[in-house]
Each structure stands twice: as structure tokens, then as C-alpha cells.
Amino acid sequence: MSEIRQLIQRMGRDGRAAAARLAFAATAEKDRALEAVAVALENDRQKIQQENEKDLAAGRERGLSGAMLDRLALTDARIDSMIAGVREVIRLPDPVGGTFDARERPNGLKICRMRVPIGVIGIIYESRPNVTVDAGALTLKSGNAVILRGGSEAINSNLALARAMSAAVAGAGLPSATVQLVPTIDREAVGEMLTAEKYIDLIIPRGGKTLIRRVVENSTIPVIKHYDGICHVYVDAAADLAMATEIALNAKLQRPGVCNAMETLLVSGAVAGEFLPSIGKRLEDAGVEIRGCERTCRLLESAKPATDEDWSTEYLDLILNVRVVDGLDQAVEHIEKYGSRHTDAIVTGNANTAKNFVCRVDSSSVMVNTSTRFSDGAQYGLGAEIGISTDKLHARGPMGLEELTIYKWVVTGEGQLRE
């Protein structure tokens, strides 16, 4: 057995043992451990930043872009924000242990489902070291053990953070293997994680499409993920056009580089003549490049013709596709064909049309008369978010603490036998 395989299997076994303990840890125990983590991050701040400096120096040497280096940097403000994040998780309700769906069967058996942690969660992510702490805190609070595998460019930072967390958790009386980080940048470790189904119950990849594709293709463990967010706003014939304008601008411009930003604007032909020229001007003023269908290009001089590839591109940038559609049916068809099942919105004053859109658009979040940018765990009141899922299993859309749990059936009898 290769050394890396041995390493991952040892981590897996330790994680499994930690998870068995965490499964019945009291909320107060978990919260004490989280507070110890917050304190440890404060105490180890200097050491963490020294290790982070090593990563930054190596990154500069390797010629990482300014944006990449910025994402990597653990400034004081970022460490403060990680610490605040851990304390926010302490305040969130513990999803574990409650029962639901209770029933009594005709034979007197009492049956219910009990909410329990998933077990051991593997998180595979790229450059931002804050994921180490965010994910560690959320998995701990939900009673799960975590095996973290960060990007090679952040290995020193991640190790410093994970060591601080693990020691703090152990000091608070829970297993140190509650939070583990793979200590090698060898890529073989990812392959070993993805097939360690005996020890890892769920993989959550966070990063670019290439990373996620690789994880899905090689994993024998369930994966929850989203590839990208190609989000649409459909402006219906019955829309309040002033509201539609503000929603579309917010969806595109409030933060263009994130997965719930709008990439394509669909406009009913009934209002395109009035709507497009006015919003086109405002988009142009904001520096947005418009790629349009034929009808759009006739209405907006500055628009370039959109290619078929454009409609299925997640720009994460100041570029917007615009298409004039005949009505709801064509809008729904377009979203079905080119969308990514992430978040899609309709602006309409017609309640029936809204209901139709909500029922027919098969996305993790469907919005009526508001901005796609609200598709977010904190905005939904989940308190925090481990990721967003566009899968159709287990959890869709923003995933908070409850989405890191599952149930088991508990059946209580008085000697009943099956006949």
C-alpha cells in the first residue's frame, strides 16, 4: 500500500472514530470546542500569519496573479472575520438529535426519524484558506468530523489553521481528529480520499469546474456540488418595468463575480421595445458588454450578436446575454436548455404567470420579483453556508447546518414480531 493511501486510511479511521464520539456530543460540548477554536485563532494569529507569509512568498515566486495572492492573504481583518464566523456558528441552533415524522403503527410500534450527523465529510477546495476554518466550524457544530484538502498554494496557512483548530477541539475534550487536514500536496491524496468510501461519507468540492469535474469522475463517495451559476432574470409582459430594471441591474452589478449573479436577461417581446433601450443605456453606463439575440441587436445598437456558446457561459464578469422571447414558454425552454439549475428569477405582476414559472423552472432556487443575488444561506436565514448545491439529491441550493445532517429511523416496540 502506498504511503499516501496509508495516510488517508489512517486519517479516515481517526475521522470515523471522532465522528462516532461527535454523534452524541452535547450542544454545549460542541459550542465549548468552537469557542476554544476562536480563542486559539486569536492566540495563534502571529504564527498563522508567519505560515501564510511562506505561502505568499512561494506564490510570488511562482508568479501567481495579484487576484490569487489577494485571495491567499490572511490579513488581520480576515482572521478577525474567521474568528467572528466561528462565534456566529456557536449561536446557530444545533440541528442534531431532534426527532420528526413520528407515527404509531397499528401494531403499536412507535416509529420516528431522528436527525443525526452525516459522519465524516471530505472537503476539497482551492486557494482561500478561510474555508479551512468556516468548513471546520460548520461540520463540528453539525456533529461531523471533517477531512480537509486545501490547495497546494495555501498548504502552510491551512496547516497552521487546522493545527490550531484541532488542538483547541482536543483541549475542549472532543477528539482532535474532529478537524483534520491532509498534510501533503501530493495529488494522489485526492484520489485516495475519493475512494475511501469506508471512511468518508460525503465529499463537498469547492472550486472551479475542472476541480469539480475531476472529483465527480473519480469519486465512489456521494458528492454534493455545483458546477456553475448561469442565472437568468425573465422580464414578463406583465412586469413592473421600473422594478424589473432595478432587479436586473442588482442581479448583474451588485457583485458580478459570484455564482448567483445574472448572466442572461430574458425579455418578453411584448415589453422589449420599451424596456431594452432604457436598461441598455444603464448597463452600458455601468460598463456592461451586451451580447444579444437578433431582436436585441435591433433594439440596442451597442449589442454584439450572441453565439450559442455565450448562452451557456458563466461570465462572472461585466458581460450580459440578452434575449427577447415570445413569452413564458420560450423563457422556460431557454432556461432548461442553457441554465445550470442554480437560480432563476421572473419579474411579473401576474400571479398565475409567477406560479407557472415557479413550477416549471427546475432550479435550486426560483425567485419572483426579486434579485438572484439573494440565493445565499445567510440571506435565506440559514445562518451560514457550507456551499450551494445544484444537485437533485439530499440538498438543493444553499446548504447550512441542517443540510450537513441526515436522519435515522428509530423503532420502539414492546416485543412486537413480524408475522
Added chain:
Amino acid sequence: MSEIRQLIQRMGRDGRAAAARLAFAATAEKDRALEAVAVALENDRQKIQQENEKDLAAGRERGLSGAMLDRLALTDARIDSMIAGVREVIRLPDPVGGTFDARERPNGLKICRMRVPIGVIGIIYESRPNVTVDAGALTLKSGNAVILRGGSEAINSNLALARAMSAAVAGAGLPSATVQLVPTIDREAVGEMLTAEKYIDLIIPRGGKTLIRRVVENSTIPVIKHYDGICHVYVDAAADLAMATEIALNAKLQRPGVCNAMETLLVSGAVAGEFLPSIGKRLEDAGVEIRGCERTCRLLESAKPATDEDWSTEYLDLILNVRVVDGLDQAVEHIEKYGSRHTDAIVTGNANTAKNFVCRVDSSSVMVNTSTRFSDGAQYGLGAEIGISTDKLHARGPMGLEELTIYKWVVTGEGQLRE
């Protein structure tokens, strides 16, 4: 592109289109289609049996065992039972369309989760042709399209059943691609299904371990499954031994060949001296071979020593492992080490011990003072069962109609923007 790939992709596209229609089909529409299926199975009975006869003849020629041929046979009674099963599904409540977890955010956004079908479900199974009808009925009622891939030995029977269903569904006004069966026995088709993630949302394999292993290793689509059921009954020091005896006998003998039958009996050392000789006699009388730990072998003359492999074997037969344990901790450790997370039971009169067992045993169903044989969708009141999951994602234990659905987030505003 190979012909098989073209075939699966065409079926996938048709399934996707059917799912889009089914997602907003009214309950009455789905029930009408199911009634049409029941009538069609009755009307086509002779044709179905003729096709089944072809499979039986081919099976005899290939030297299939009597048990295999029996599983394959579509007797009148089995067709009656399939028809009755479809009508039972009509009577079950429709899980789709309800909303839950509604909340209003401080900014006035109204947020809820709406229960929706998963989409297109791929079912890969072995010999029993009744799965074709059972799975088709459950997926239809839950608003999903299904792509069925049955065993090669049942291909003619399955095609006859699927054709009858598909035509009936179309006659009732829903898409004929609601129920599709892969019409070739070429194994390449399974590989193509498992990587058609654009068209298939979930794979449910039903069959032996080898089949399931192959599916998991090759699928890029989420899989819900169980490998096997190594179910335990733990007789605690505080057990009512008469009750424990009846429960253990029921768990082992009521139907030994199924996944929720007991494979290992764990007995507290405090009561083993009293309990084992008496139950040993009754097990022996019932023809059960006992493989025991050292202490068991000392108490039961007829017991053979159990090997390490025995403890992790799903016999599905009149063989039982018996181990004397020091108490709850060792029982839980044994189940963690050798169990399959399916169903495990404790017999005890001590409520605290029961609670401890329930919290610490990480199985899809945990039972107190009753038989593992109750781990079953119908017994839990789910009405029907598409399978049992020992996974930690989405659904655990028996899966009924609700477990074939997921939710989407619905967000309704009045022009709210993200700041």
C-alpha cells in the same frame, strides 16, 4: 458516437422532456395514468406471459437454477399482485407540490421550500420482472420519469411490461417516455446510463453486491443503494429474556433470505449463561447452524467457532453468528466494526441503555425491543418501497414516494434588492 450511446442519450432526452411535463402533472392525471397501467397489465396479460415464456425457455436452456427460474416466472398470481401494487400506489398520497419550512426575512422576502420530483431516475436491477412495474408506478406517482435497465434473462418480459405501461401512460395523456426500458442487453448500455449525468439525476441499483459495486465505481450520477444487511440483535443484561428469545427467533427465522434478517446475535455476558442454552436449542430445532465466539462455544456444544470473516458475512440463510459481549460498549463496537449500517436492534428493559444504543448505533434503522424484520417501507407506513438505503445522503432506510422527491427554494419578493 456508438449506437448504444446514441440510444441512451435519446432515451435520456426523452426522459428529461417527460420529467419536465410530469413535474407539474396534477395528482389526478398521474392517478389516471396509473389506473390505465393497471388495466393494460390485465388486458396484456396473455402477451406478457408469452414473452415471459420466452425468457423462461432461454433460462432453462442456459441452465438457470430453479430458484432463478422461479424469480423470473410471471405467474397469474404475480401479475395479479403487480396490478394490485399499482392500485395501491394510486391510493398513496402525492408527495409533490407541498411547501414547507416557510419563513419571512426581515427585508420582507417570503422564502419556502417546495417539494418537487427528482427528475429522471435510472433503475438498474436483476432478475425479478415485477421491479419493472413496481418501480415504474412509484416513480410516476412521485412525478419522476424512469429509465429501467433490467437483467438480460428477463429482457422479453420486461419489454412487454414496459411497453404496456408506456402505452397506457400515453393513452392517459402523459408522455410515453415517462416509463422507458433499455431495449438491449448490451452491457455497454449500463456504462452509458451511469455517465449520462446530463439526463439522469439519480441511479438506484437493485441486486447483488457485484452489481452495486460496479454501478458505484462507474457512476458520475448520484447513487442510492445498500450493499447488504448484516443486522444484529443485542440482548442486554436488562432484557426480558422471553421477549429477547422471540425477537431473535423472529429476526432470524421469519424470512432468513432477506436483507433485514438477523445475521449476528450479541448477548450480554451477564445473561448469556441463562439465555444462550435455551435459545440455542430452539435455533437448533429450526435447523440453524451456529457460529460462535469462544464463550458461545463453551455454552453451546453444537456451535462451531466463528471466523473473522463470518462476523461480516450476510448469510441470507439458516446460519447465525453468536457473540457474548461484556456490555453495551462492546456491542456497539462490534456493530460499528462488522455491521452494514442497515438495521440493528437492542432488547432491554432499561430505558437509558436503549437510548444510548439508539444514539450510538449508526444504522439506517435502530430498533428497541422489536424484530429487525420490521425494517421495511410498508411496515413503517410508507405505503411502498423503492429500495432501502444504507447511504448517509438524501434518504436512509426504507425509501417511499417522498424519498423520490427533493425540494426547491421559492423566494417571493416585491422588488427587494441585495445591498
